[in-house]
Amino acid sequence: MKSSEINNISIKQYLAEKGILPVKDRGYYGMYHSPFREDHNASLKVEYNMNIWYDFGTGEGGSLIDLVMKMNNSTFYQASTMLEKEHSNRSSFSFQGNNYPFAEIQTKQNSVICIQKVQPLTNPALIKYLQERKIDIKIAKDCCSEIHYLVGGKHYFAVGFKNDSGGYELRNKYFKGCTSKDITSVKHDRDHCQLFEGFMDYLTYLTIKNLQRPAVDLIVLNSLTNLPKIKQTLSTYRTISAFLDNDKAGKNALEQIRSLGIEIIDHSIYYNQYKDLNEFYTHSNMQRQEQGYVFVNENPCSARHL
Secondary structure, eight states: OHHHHHHBBBHHHHOOOOOOOOOOEEEEEEEEEESSOOOSSEEEETTTTTTTTTTTTTEEEEEEEHHHHHHHHHOHHHHHHHHHHHTTTSSOOSSSSOOOOSOSSSSSTTTTTTEEEESSSSOOOHHHHHHTTTTTTHHHHHOOEEEEETTTEEEEEEEEOOOSSSSSEETTTTEEEEEOOOOEEEEOSSEEEEEEEEEHHHHHHHHHTTSOOOSSSSEOOSSSGGGGHHHHHHHSEEEEEEEESSHHHHHHHHHHHHHHTTTEEEEEGGTTTTTSSHHHHHHHHHHHHTTTTTOOOSSSTTTTTO
């Protein structure tokens, strides 16, 4: 059985066979308790039509094979062999889509997300999505691309933010995923670095400050799981301005960085009533609009703070 055929096996079906059922089932997606960690909030999302999963608690996701690798702490080969043994003797199994009559490019080997086209950001639906997140569109167009990709033979599009491996973080109103897991960094050889957990917070910061590019070194983690790989890089800086989420994972990440003996400026205290910087900024704009005026490039925190 080819890996593309294995990845066509329904994740929903696979989890059900393991006795793992969705806590919430919305027809086209389901929310599950993560099968590989303690999870009281049902934070693992399975997109049924796209046949991919994403764990909001760890920032990880991918295809069925990725899920099996994670659940069994196994290699790609071991996970593939395991799935082949379980399904090869069946006369039929649930397919997410047709076989892939196209070359897989840009994504990691055997990834279910297959990029077809990378172009400037113009799609009205994506523009509207960014406007809803209160992101300056000129800044978004400068930092991001419009990505068209296939999943299970179906076409999708999303805002793409390129990482250092050449892959993309993908976002639209209904999907959050990536083609590869890596950081995005910009070097100016400074002794100060700005550290963001996700690229929406980075775009929010640029919007608040009305900047097209950072003036200092920059690292966008794109997932907290990327933190261990950059600890040595972080240790070369004198100070770090951290814009991480106001949750347990974000606070744990701050403590890990502090343990390196680096001076940290924790900016999350200025949006501590919100999950992250973008949620804070979006809420601030909504409040201003309700009062009869628009909050666009005005800084909700003082320039001294940010």
